[in-house]
Amino acid sequence: MATPRDRARSVRAADLRWRGALAVLEEMRRAPGVTRAAVARSLGLSTGSATEITSRLRDLALLAETPAAATTRGRPTSVLTPHPDGPLVIAVDLRQEDWRCAVASLDGEPGIAETGTHRSRAPEQVIDTVAGAVRRLHDRHGHRVRAISVAVAATVQHGKVVQSAVLGWDAVDLAALTNDPRTPLLIGNDATLAGLAEARQGAVAGAASVLHITVEVGVGGTLVVGGRPMHGATGAGGEFGHLPFGDPGLRCPCGARGCWDLTVDGRAIARHLGEPPPRDPRTYAEQVLARVPADPAARAAVGRTAAGLAHGVAGLINALDPAVVTLGGLAQALRAAAEPEFTAALTGGLMRFRRPHPPPVLPAALGRDGALRGAVVAALDHVLTEEGLAAWAALRSSRSPA
Template identity: 70%
Template sequence: MATPRWHGALGVLAEMRRTPGVTRAAVAQRLGLSSGSATDITARLRELALLTETPAAATGRGRPTTVLGPHPDGPVVVAVDLRYEDWRCALAGLDGRPAVLEAAPHTSREPEQAVATIAAAVRRAHARLGDRVRAVAVAVAATVQDGRVVQASTLGWGRVDLTPLGLPGVPLRIDNDATLAGVAEARYGAGAGAGTALHVTVEVGVGGTLVVGGQPVRGATGAGGEFGHLPFGDHALRCPCGAKGCWDLTVDGRALARHLGEPPPSDPRTYALAVLGRTGHAARAAVDRAAGSLGTGIAGLVNALDPEVVTLGGLAAPLRTAANEAFTEAFTDGLMTFRRAAPPPLRTAALGDDAALHGAAATALDAVLTEESLTAWARLRGA
């Protein structure tokens, strides 16, 4: 239960975060607050530089209200997206909207160099904003166990220490990029409103997560959601992860190149996009095979996990669109009979390439919007 100091305040901030541009009147209605209580709470939060209020557009009915937004001098979080080909460093206020500060392709495949480069960007953000930076979160294209990278097979990395991306005295959250993308889609994107949402994304391989009540199902050690390493593929193929038969190898640019008899691409994502744009028979046949594998695998996940909705990120939606007949046939054939009359809707992810950044910002804000963290912020403000 919230202490009297924060009673109602955490709820107001959560609503501002959940619905950017929300009005004070709408927040009061959702939280069951009187107009006077909502006014008092938002006034206190303004004094603490936690939110700002601007006049809402006149509707001609009722008393004038205000739109709530993050305070320009308020807390911020740093969100990092460490991907196969590049990295991005962004800032987000209490509304969770990331704004990219720096981005660049990897200049080296050596993990120490990549980590050092990104850590310098995080430190530059901190030097600019000081104690306003209240948490750092990292989305990484890797298997993450207990907050540690244990394998990044697409990057060619084994165990990698990402703690240099943190800041002294500031919470650091590290998670798989597909997991965080799924969290963002479930909370704010194509899966919003569903209690149980399955997210499947295709980049270099397949990733995703099952999100229940806004939180990912992580498993015993946090390494859950490695859908691409389910044995849905060709068991004659050894995956870079070390296992045989991984689904990863049947749906992305590496699979398309193999079907076309072309060399393994150095950038499987860009290669896949190029193949999706081809019109020749061989390319169409390769895309059909990959789309069929995608449909079959998603059906298997639906049978096992029973989601209300499935969101498709990365190349999953373009692949489905490019070979819809092959995808739909495989998906339908893979469903248990009782599911076929009303399968969960398959929706294109709404947050696009920024989904993992949104998810990183969300998990960082989870660490900031607590009584303990807000009390520390209030002390910092002299309140």
């Protein structure tokens, strides 16, 4: 009979076994197309250890190896890629006007499978439509689907949608997006997930702390520290658009007054132009931005909106002290169209000691794919754990012929 010490030793051995495997898979995910030799160098593995780990991962259908192109007379090596029969995740990007559904393997590269435009924003209709797309993908790929991850334009608390000002939703249950209760359903705010993707895959990958700000309908974002978003006590952190940086005379659809949301998007531009609130603030803002070079009124309205954006960014820099700031969505377009107003408001809003060396403010690298890619990152973070690999190995074993 095994003693407690024997069992503890066995657990430690299993942990070490999976840790080496996870390290190799993370390198493949971090640098798609990486060679086995480069992975060995990066992780400090001997040739024998690298060969043993990759062989084991190949047997578990977690990675595949193909010969790398010869560049020197040295020993040939292999390129590591996701196994064609390996784990997959489904990612959903649920936006104000439309939705997208993608599938990704362990390299984290999403392949768009289905898209659609909301015929109605009624939650039951949106959820039913998107659930159909997810169900078709799940049926197609079966047991290989290890998680479903949703980026939604909504406030998410304890993993559930509690409110969406842009979609006109209060609390909405997204559980219908999975037809298999054994498949984890992960739900995250779209701006938070876009910031996660920028910090892990974008131009600022590896920065100690990244403040990501994005403008779509309103403004959102997150602070990512050490590659992890700061979600807050209940997961609802990062609702930057509802900071009281705006006009207290304006009531936000969220129910609060003076929200920053109302000063940074197409609604603000329309107000400055004396026009009615647009049904689709993002498209409206894009149309006005296109008129800026030839239309002084559009230029002035965009300048005021860019200044409102920069004023809030300065406040967040003062409060959160990030190493770098990234601007996504329309935020960078507003800055580019009214650089003097943006820079003046940002500088004027910074505390004096920060002005000589403010954090760089850079364009986001992933564009409108940021939230979708962030959903994939979150899903793979859930799958690529010791527990996740052990579950996959057990599944492979149970499906193997006796």
